[in-house]
Amino acid sequence: MACALHRTTARILEILEKVASFTQGITLSELSRVLDIPKSSLHPLVCTLAEKKYLIYNNVEERYYIGEKLFILGNRYLSNSDILERIKSVLLEVNEKTKETLYFGVLSDCDVLYLEKAELHSKFRVVSNPGNKLPAYATGYGKAILSQFSPEEIQEMYPIKDLAPYTKHTVKTVDGLNEQLESIRTCGFSYEIEESTIGIRCVAVPIKVQNRILAGVSLAVPVFRYNKEREELFKQLLTDAKAKIEKIIAEDRRNWIYS
Amino acid sequence: MACALHRTTARILEILEKVASFTQGITLSELSRVLDIPKSSLHPLVCTLAEKKYLIYNNVEERYYIGEKLFILGNRYLSNSDILERIKSVLLEVNEKTKETLYFGVLSDCDVLYLEKAELHSKFRVVSNPGNKLPAYATGYGKAILSQFSPEEIQEMYPIKDLAPYTKHTVKTVDGLNEQLESIRTCGFSYEIEESTIGIRCVAVPIKVQNRILAGVSLAVPVFRYNKEREELFKQLLTDAKAKIEKIIAEDRRNWIYS
DNA sequence: GAACGTTGTTCGTATATAGGAACATGAAGG
DNA sequence: CCTTCATGTTCCTATATACGAACAACGTTC
Structure with missing residues (x-):
């Protein structure tokens, strides 16, 4: 298995892990800072992640939380x-x-x-x-x-x-x-x-x-x-x-x- | 929350979900067929996913399985x-x-x-x-x-x-x-x-x-x-x-x- | 053993995406 | 009230990525 690493993929995983590590949620800008990725680059990524329920975006507090889809997929790991x-x-x-x-x-x-x-x-x-x-x-x-x-x-x-x-x-x-x-x-x-x-x-x-x-x-x-x-x-x-x-x-x- | 969907992100999620749905694992080519994404495009993505343990690649049978990282993140959904x-x-x-x-x-x-x-x-x-x-x-x-x-x-x-x-x-x-x-x-x-x-x-x-x-x-x-x-x-x-x-x-x- | 199937891998360029800068908005502070 | 600091959002182009095609390595089949 030869490995050409893919930046965007790695970023998405970083996003998921980082959001999951913030129990009380994290804003887009905050995420941009801790990951050192421009907000404008992050924006379409987190939008898609939220759209697909891998993240939850709470409109009123403008914070992202970990979504249910990760929970669903994660449990497949055992039940598979x-x-x-x-x-x-x-x-x-x-x-x-x-x-x-x-x-x-x-x-x-x-x-x-x-x-x-x-x-x-x-x-x-x-x-x-x-x-x-x-x-x-x-x-x-x-x-x-x-x-x-x-x-x-x-x-x-x-x-x-x-x-x-x-x-x-x-x-x-x-x-x-x-x-x-x-x-x-x-x-x-x-x-x-x-x-x-x-x-x-x-x-x-x-x-x-x-x-x-x-x-x-x-x-x-x-x-x-x-x-x-x-x-x-x-x-x-x-x-x-x-x-x-x-x-x-x-x-x-x-x-x-x-x- | 305005939403500009991101193709690559959506693809990565599709990959995760599709691999998770194949209990007995799935090869790269097979994945390429069911998702209708060229192998060459898939290749760096799955490599990175495997590298980060979101997927497991079994060398001998050349099949991808769901990885432990999803399990770890998924359980955060509850424990957070x-x-x-x-x-x-x-x-x-x-x-x-x-x-x-x-x-x-x-x-x-x-x-x-x-x-x-x-x-x-x-x-x-x-x-x-x-x-x-x-x-x-x-x-x-x-x-x-x-x-x-x-x-x-x-x-x-x-x-x-x-x-x-x-x-x-x-x-x-x-x-x-x-x-x-x-x-x-x-x-x-x-x-x-x-x-x-x-x-x-x-x-x-x-x-x-x-x-x-x-x-x-x-x-x-x-x-x-x-x-x-x-x-x-x-x-x-x-x-x-x-x-x-x-x-x-x-x-x-x-x-x-x-x- | 040649022909065809499968698999994964590499390469070059056409194309989609990343990211700086600018903007809109709202809250906090003087 | 204007300023400053946050937030998210948009636009444009430089840049990174996608993907067709060609390739290499095995297994099967005839």
């Missing part, structure tokens, strides 16, 4: 493949047995992207929701996914020595991260103690396909419901879920290894 | 506004009391768009999922939303006399639909009996803001769990939920009426 549906049912099984929250996600650049979540309706704080990203090094299954990379590759991914701390328990250095990854490689499990969310611990496993780690499954538990016996149960259920999910992905006709 | 979060918690309350599935959605063109859903993990067939669209006339809360329009306006929305049947119980004519809408206007509730999904009945209420119906809430029940006593409970809970949701939306600073 029944794989994720089946993966979710595996998560639900574990959820029923443990009453704890399960996550399934993949690596997306240096972050981890939540795809599916299985939880009971709880009043507790949530770690995250599908569609969100968190730094891979700050999450249990993020580290599980990272564990496929050598210390050198990790160094490349994080050129700066110090990792931005997500909570006060987040691993702070690349060296520290590499130590943890080594331990994951030997025992097969990844642990996280309040590194992404205060009050929450995680146990996670990597999901391998064709000997490459593509995804991870994590079980998140409030610290006060965590103990050694339950940890054993979690690990057993996760090992079971891991096998099922790897089977689901392996059976799929679609090629998961692309470059 | 805490309104929907709060609306969902209202749905969850009703769900806990009834153990039945709740939907919240809005009108999108002539269809109804599911935004939120509250359900127990059940083995039952699902009516739909957030992000999906169904014909408004085939669903309980779709008809609740439609009930704000006069028979003349409905005629305009559905120029053809016969409505495409979704199931064998779907209302078949515009006149029949108008009769149902009249009854909704008088009693305040909308009923659906296996019109969108065989085996499922719905009771729904319209959500009014500034005297305009903007959305609807629906409670979906398997037919065998439906009876007159429960219907009374459903109607009472829905009336309660309706008031809460209308209050949530009314308190919001954001203008929900834009044109």
Whole structure:
């Protein structure tokens, strides 16, 4: 796939992303400034985006918001493949047995992207929701996914020595991260103690396909419901879920290894 | 908002939508044919879309799939506004009391768009999922939303006399639909009996803001769990939920009426 | 193995679009 | 009331992009 980048296309995507990042909406002029694109160039673009409902233009406050069409298309990403549906049912099984929250996600650049979540309706704080990203090094299954990379590759991914701390328990250095990854490689499990969310611990496993780690499954538990016996149960259920999910992905006709 | 449409922007959106509609992926040439756009014009566009992860290009099968970025942006549509979060918690309350599935959605063109859903993990067939669209006339809360329009306006929305049947119980004519809408206007509730999904009945209420119906809430029940006593409970809970949701939306600073 | 199909890719120019400058509008400030 | 600072909108042309045609690389078919 040879790649001739296209300025206008890149701009449209920038517009969508920028508007989405402004929760309270953004005016045309403001958008022109932050993207460094002339207003007159932006104008027909945002008009078309609004016309097609990718953006919403609020006339009275003269601000653009993200539109419903992105929501509709975005959800196709999951519903197009029944794989994720089946993966979710595996998560639900574990959820029923443990009453704890399960996550399934993949690596997306240096972050981890939540795809599916299985939880009971709880009043507790949530770690995250599908569609969100968190730094891979700050999450249990993020580290599980990272564990496929050598210390050198990790160094490349994080050129700066110090990792931005997500909570006060987040691993702070690349060296520290590499130590943890080594331990994951030997025992097969990844642990996280309040590194992404205060009050929450995680146990996670990597999901391998064709000997490459593509995804991870994590079980998140409030610290006060965590103990050694339950940890054993979690690990057993996760090992079971891991096998099922790897089977689901392996059976799929679609090629998961692309470059 | 004056509108000068932009061809390239419209094309990019067409590409995204078309690729999303092909579950099993689509090749560049195929895309060129269905969109009637030259391959050479498409090429830099899809390259950029793939580069930015709005599409995924599978090298080995030479097919484009919908990418993760759309999923990420799409979910912002919901999470950007805490309104929907709060609306969902209202749905969850009703769900806990009834153990039945709740939907919240809005009108999108002539269809109804599911935004939120509250359900127990059940083995039952699902009516739909957030992000999906169904014909408004085939669903309980779709008809609740439609009930704000006069028979003349409905005629305009559905120029053809016969409505495409979704199931064998779907209302078949515009006149029949108008009769149902009249009854909704008088009693305040909308009923659906296996019109969108065989085996499922719905009771729904319209959500009014500034005297305009903007959305609807629906409670979906398997037919065998439906009876007159429960219907009374459903109607009472829905009336309660309706008031809460209308209050949530009314308190919001954001203008929900834009044109 | 030659002929035809498919795929993606490249190139040059005809054409559509980008963007500076100017304009219309309204709100805030002196 | 005039000025200043926002907003969105329009116009014209320099410029970037679209697209036909030709190409390369595979797979099938006869």
